[in-house]
Amino acid sequence: MIQEFADLGSQFIWLSIPFSALSGWIFTSMEKIGEATENPFEGSANDIPITAMSRNIEIDLLEIINEPHQLKPIKAINSILTYKRIIHFAKIFKNNEEWIASKLKSNPDYFKELSKGQTPEVLYIGCSDSRVTAEDLMGAMPGEVFIHRNVANMVISIDLNAMSVINYAVRHLKVKHIIICGHYECGGVKASLQQSDLGILNPWLRNIRDVYRIHKDELNAIANEQDRFDRLVELNVQEQAINVIKTAVVQEAYRDRGITVSGWVFNIRTGKLIDLNIDFPKVLEDIMQIYRLI
Numbered sequence: 001m002i003q004e005f006a007d008l009g010s011q012f013i014w015l016s017i018p019f020s021a022l023s024g025w026i027f028t029s030m031e032k033i034g035e036a037t038e039n040p041f042e043g044s045a046n047d048i049p050i051t052a053m054s055r056n057i058e059i060d061l062l063e064i065i066n067e068p069h070q071l072k073p074i075k076a077i078n079s080i081l082t083y084k085r086i087i088h089f090a091k092i093f094k095n096n097e098e099w100i101a102s103k104l105k106s107n108p109d110y111f112k113e114l115s116k117g118q119t120p121e122v123l124y125i126g127c128s129d130s131r132v133t134a135e136d137l138m139g140a141m142p143g144e145v146f147i148h149r150n151v152a153n154m155v156i157s158i159d160l161n162a163m164s165v166i167n168y169a170v171r172h173l174k175v176k177h178i179i180i181c182g183h184y185e186c187g188g189v190k191a192s193l194q195q196s197d198l199g200i201l202n203p204w205l206r207n208i209r210d211v212y213r214i215h216k217d218e219l220n221a222i223a224n225e226q227d228r229f230d231r232l233v234e235l236n237v238q239e240q241a242i243n244v245i246k247t248a249v250v251q252e253a254y255r256d257r258g259i260t261v262s263g264w265v266f267n268i269r270t271g272k273l274i275d276l277n278i279d280f281p282k283v284l285e286d287i288m289q290i291y292r293l294i
């Protein structure tokens with residue numbers, strides 16, 4: 001038997017899991033320890049029997065399977081258990097085979113058609129954060145969105161990578177819309193709010209500190225730290241959208257075919273996509289006096 005104890009203030013819980021049931025799994029943390037109950041709760045998850053002294057426990061289980069086999073998500077009993085999966089290298093290739101099979105099942109020519117070329121109408125610039133999966137949150141299919149992701153969805157004028165993506169998407173793919181998408185709880189934005197030397201990340205995050213400086217009156221007036229963090233995420237999106245507008249290719253595409261630039265925030269706490277409704281023509285007018293290139 002494995003017994004784990006957690007002592008959180010006056011709350012005391014225990015749970016026991018037969019060791020044999022844990023082969024292939026390790027559990028990494030127990031969270032949200034609830035009120036201890038007199039009667040032990042007995043349940044199971046994915047055939048792992050659990051006994052616990054509280055009905056309100058969350059346990060993170062890490063999958064550590066080397067040999068991939070059929071894994072069903074844990075069906076929580078009384079919503080007690082959650083688990084985390086770490087995607088395993090061998091499993092990735094198996095997933096890929098399953099994905100190919102499912103695509104071919106609905107359309108035998110799926111990959112033949114996919115290989116013909118791309119004509120996406122949208123360029124999406126978002127954060128590299130693993131939780132903000134661009135296609136998923138937009139319901140986009142392969143071929144529909146040209147995507148660039150980096151730490152904190154930045155558009156920096158001397159970043160050859162981002163500038164090449166914008167240039168290629170606008171001039172060659174002729175996208176009609178450019179979206180800058182930030183997200184709440186962004187680690188990059190959060191890091192820029194803290195006093196710490198992050199090495200090579202310093203010059204990158206410095207650009208977010210500059211956003212703070214430009215908007216410091218508004219941000220400093222926000223007393224609640226979380227609200228200030230959220231607002232900086234939004235303002236960073238706005239400033240990166242402006243950075244997009246500062247490029248010659250986008251100014252040219254706006255003049256010739258009315259390309260649009262939008263700023264969005266993905267609310268990671270609810271899943272909702274929020275349009276910041278940046279007044280593109282007005283922003284353009286405001287900054288053109290200084291940034292007009294064509």
Ligand code: CO
Binds near residue numbers: 127128153185
């Ligand atoms: Co982020």
